[in-house]
Amino acid sequence: MxxxxxxxxxxxxxxxxxxxSRWIQFVAKRDTDHRFRFTPIQSDYGSRLARHFGIDPADxxxxxxxxxxxxxxxxxxxxxxxxxxxxxxxxRVLFAMPKALRNPVYSLIATNRYRIFGKAEACIVPDAGMRARVIE
Structure with a gap:
């Protein structure tokens, strides 16, 4: 475990x-309580977190x-x-939909995200207001 x-x-x-990055901006704008913090997988902290939970930081x-x-x-x-x-x-009602239906849709977008939406050369730098919520 x-x-x-x-x-x-x-x-x-x-x-x-x-x-x-747009997803993170979407969340940050609506997270009025500033509950969430963010870490790019390319940062030291993000890479450690990813590896801890079995996510390959390189892919x-x-x-x-x-x-x-x-x-x-x-x-x-x-x-x-x-x-x-x-x-x-x-x-929350979408949790009633089985993962076997939800995750293939998620994976289809995730697999094609660079081709559909693009890829930056480096991590996108957050604005000053969000900077304090980023863990690197």
């Missing part, structure tokens, strides 16, 4: 993925969120994050 990660409400994401195929001491990946990660944001609690 994997030991729990010491930090909570941390979202791990691919920092060079344009789609992933990330998912984002992850540590919430309530539990690591959620793929569609569970996205739904967990969304369902905690003000006005987005309705997303």
């Amino acid at each position: 994997t030991e729990p990660w010491p930090d909570d409400d941390v979202i791990l994401y691919d920092g060079v993925c344009i789609f992933c 990330p195929d998912t984002n992850a969120v540590i919430h309530g001491g539990v690591a959620y990946v793929r569609s569970d990660a996205a739904l967990t994050v969304l369902s905690t944001l003000p006005g987005w609690q309705w997303v």
Whole structure:
């Protein structure tokens, strides 16, 4: 069994993925309580977190969120994050859909994210307001 990660409400994401970076901006804008912190998988902290939970930092195929001491990946990660944001609690009903249906859709987007949305040369630098919430 994997030991729990010491930090909570941390979202791990691919920092060079344009789609992933927009996802983080979407969450940060709606997270009015500043509950979540963010770490790109390309950072030292993000790489350690990824390896701890069995995600290959060199070829990330998912984002992850540590919430309530539990690591959620793929569609569970996205739904967990969304369902905690003000006005987005309705997303919880999507947990009723089996993972066997949700995760293939997630994986299809994740596998093709660079081709569809693009890839930056380096991690996108957050604005000053969000900088304090990024763990590197």
